[in-house]
Amino acid sequence: MSTKPIDAGSLKVGSFVVIDGEPCKVVQVERSKTGKHGSAKVRVVAVGLFDGVKRTMVAPAGAKVEAPTIRKFVGQVLATMGDAVQVMSLEDYSTFEVAMPEDPDLRSKLEPGIEVEIWEIMGRYKINRIARRR
Secondary structure, eight states: OOEEEEEGGGOOTTOEEEETTEEEEEEEEEEOOOOTTSOOEEEEEEEETTTOOEEEEEEETTSEEEEEOEEEEEEEEEEEETTEEEEEETTTOOEEEEEOOSOHHHHHHOOTTOEEEEEEETTEEEEEEEOOOO
């Protein structure tokens, strides 16, 4: 299962939500008071985890919204190929390609043999950081 329903009112800065089919990290939350004819509203501003695009969502506090399920695991860099990185999972030894991370500091540290933390989100992969050596 790649997403789970949560209440819009439970979102906080730093949590994750799906907006327009894209997994995002919440950067701002504004709550309005309950009006004369309705429920409190929540305005959420979030940034896409894969594309970096800022998205906004307004929903009643009691409404269900989708939160992405994030699976974190360690992989080893096999090769860097321009805009992609070939990685082997240290769980099941499968290999796959991941887009090169945007962060220039993280990019500069990627080389064959380095262990990285991979996030699998809604069937897509993202290199999040360099994993600690055991």
